[in-house]
Amino acid sequence: MNKKTKLALATPGDASEIDRIRHRVYAAELGQFSTCEEETLHDRDEVESIYIVAFEEDELVGFVGVTPPESPRYSIDNYLARGSVPLDFDEGLFEIRALTVVDQSRGSRVAPALMYAAFRLIQDRGGKRLVAVGHRKVRDLYLRLGMRPAGRSFQCGRLDYELLTASTQNIETELTRFATRLDRLEQQVDWQLDVPYRAPVECYHGGAFFNAIGNTFADLSRRNEIISADVLDAWYPPCPEAQQALHEHLGWIMRTSPPNHAEGLAETIAHARGVQPGNILPGGGSSPLIFLAFRHWLTPASKVLLLNPTYGEYAHVLEKVVGCRVDRFNLRRDEGYAVDTERLAAQLREQYDLVVLVNPNSPTGRHIPRNELEERLRNRHPKTRVWIDETYVEYAGQGESLERFAACNDGVVVVKSMSKVYALSGLRAGYLCATAKTLEPLRGLLPPWSVSLPAQVAAVHALRNPDYYAECYRETHRLRTRLIEGLRALGIEE
Structure with missing residues (x-):
């Protein structure tokens, strides 16, 4: 694959191809759903996901769904009762779901690129925590991203699934171990998402001095008791x-x-x-x-x-x-x-x-x-x-x-x-x-x-x-x- 993999948000025109691939993989291949003549597999039970798609030479080769907290339901609700899941279902929880890559592109850069793109989308939208279910063929990819088992598993079709979760902060920390790989991946993808490839990082200039005084300046007289060693200001x-x-x-x-x-x-x-x-x-x-x-x-x-x-x-x-x-x-x-x-x-x-x-x-x-x-x-x-x-x-x-x-x-x-x-x-x-x-x-x-x-x-x-x-x-x-x-x-x- 010498040409770059294009990553973008799915458009309405991509919906039918996404649905066709989902039917082929999750119904025909994995047996999680019944096949149908229309070869369609729609989201059910009001799961409203945002899809990120990957194209190579104008062919859709993969996608991943991100379910935001404003969705009426997450896809994990179809398999696990919320009361049995050790998570807070609040405005900071996003779900990564339906990571799918077509046969000829499996084992390539497509799946890691889609996972990273999903994380950046969640991070950019203020997500605090991620949840996903991973089967044995993709579990390691979730773990490398920094997600960890949440103690719940279930079977669907021919595969066993495990509930995985992580905070966005922990994933960002984990990704620092893969800086070289992310640099290489950046050169291999045509990033057309409306979020930057890398999260903006604040430049550290100290802060302990004002942390000690109080960032709301309630008692500035405390400056006489604390020596500032954060920044080399004039004496x-x-x-x-x-x-x-x-x-x-x-x-x-x-x-x-x-x-x-x-x-x-x-x-x-x-x-x-x-x-x-x-x-x-x-x-x-x-x-x-x-x-x-x-x-x-x-x-x-x-x-x-x-x-x-x-x-x-x-x-x-x-x-x-x-x-x-x-x-x-x-x-x-x-x-x-x-x-x-x-x-x-x-x-x-x-x-x-x-x-x-x-x-x-x-x-x-x-x-x-x-x-x-x-x-x-x-x-x-x-x-x-x-x-x-x-x-x-x-x-x-x-x-x-x-x-x-x-x-x-x-x-x-x-x-x-x-x-x-x-x-x-x-x-x-x-x-x-x-x-x-x-x-x-x-x-x-x-x-x-x-x-x-x-x-x-x-x-x-x-x-x-x-x-x-x-x-x-x-x-x-x-x-x-x-x-x-x-x-x-x-x-x-x-």
């Missing part, structure tokens, strides 16, 4: 001018809609960085801009180069959200995680759709000097776009940002978060710096009011007070030196 407060502006006008700021596209913030950033406002695209922190740009530029067929280790959100977006191929530029611990720029230059000459560089890198802290990196970027493959995350570049020294370079070089994009170096993590402000040509397609995708008014006001005042932050950076270096010296005195090396 110092925002500049006094930013705090004063918010304090004096807080009621008005809270009730007033901000400038649609943060035009004043873009002008202030541009003036501070020595570029034009058209070179700046503000957003509600760097993360929304990462998700926006990558999903616009890339597809599952894209090829990306990523430092390893580096900021974990990039691997998440590239592999879990976009689903593209990611090559790792591995950094060695015995080399202090330094980036070998000669080796990087060789990689940049290859054709990638995107190269992601965090500079200074997080969590390693290693920095490629601006002049050296600019030289490498000038000699990159002409079709390779380069994304440079400069969240911590201010700590590397004045003049180390590549923003001016990006503003006049198509295909080079600098992303800057204002969270870490301006102490504005809670307000969410960030921006992209690139040529106007590079940014223009993204502007139309960014919703209005993406940057809140408190964030715009505070960020503008922060940018106007560079001396305050420069002293914070110097003090950070002094504190880091003291920490290193203290650790070494304890016999702990970097």
Whole structure:
């Protein structure tokens, strides 16, 4: 089977062929129902199932039914009394039923693909638990999916059946063991369902700090009793001018809609960085801009180069959200995680759709000097776009940002978060710096009011007070030196 197997929801036009195959398998082959001249086998007793069908070369070769909780009955009701079944028949219970594959396609990818598709449909519709009955020929397939015996069995026709069940959470966990197989299966199927092949996965950014304080913020004074180690936020407060502006006008700021596209913030950033406002695209922190740009530029067929280790959100977006191929530029611990720029230059000459560089890198802290990196970027493959995350570049020294370079070089994009170096993590402000040509397609995708008014006001005042932050950076270096010296005195090396 060289051609892909098409998976889709059944249409009314598929109903007669599904019914004919069901009659052939369950009546003629397995003897569960009486055969009839019409060769039909309809659902009975108000079982209302959604069918997923598999086609190969326009021939229907298999299908599976999903019975949602709003159906008046499940098919298992035809064989087992609900009182004898150890399940809660509530709005979270979905049934997988009638997994059927025609003779010539049995033992192929069709059955696993249909089972996975049924699970994704259930997961997408908010299902919490699955139930199914499996006979001896398909029982192992259900077990591999993560379902387990529920202690009830019965005979129907020539086969013995067993009741199987699992939570969708347990199945999702079980499927992580088969990541390679799912990757291969994804390449073999033409997925035409209205749910994505993979479930969207949230990127983990900690959470224990606010779990301890309370996510409903009932007692924020608890922050004084708990040390946050979830996220590396600034240890110092925002500049006094930013705090004063918010304090004096807080009621008005809270009730007033901000400038649609943060035009004043873009002008202030541009003036501070020595570029034009058209070179700046503000957003509600760097993360929304990462998700926006990558999903616009890339597809599952894209090829990306990523430092390893580096900021974990990039691997998440590239592999879990976009689903593209990611090559790792591995950094060695015995080399202090330094980036070998000669080796990087060789990689940049290859054709990638995107190269992601965090500079200074997080969590390693290693920095490629601006002049050296600019030289490498000038000699990159002409079709390779380069994304440079400069969240911590201010700590590397004045003049180390590549923003001016990006503003006049198509295909080079600098992303800057204002969270870490301006102490504005809670307000969410960030921006992209690139040529106007590079940014223009993204502007139309960014919703209005993406940057809140408190964030715009505070960020503008922060940018106007560079001396305050420069002293914070110097003090950070002094504190880091003291920490290193203290650790070494304890016999702990970097």
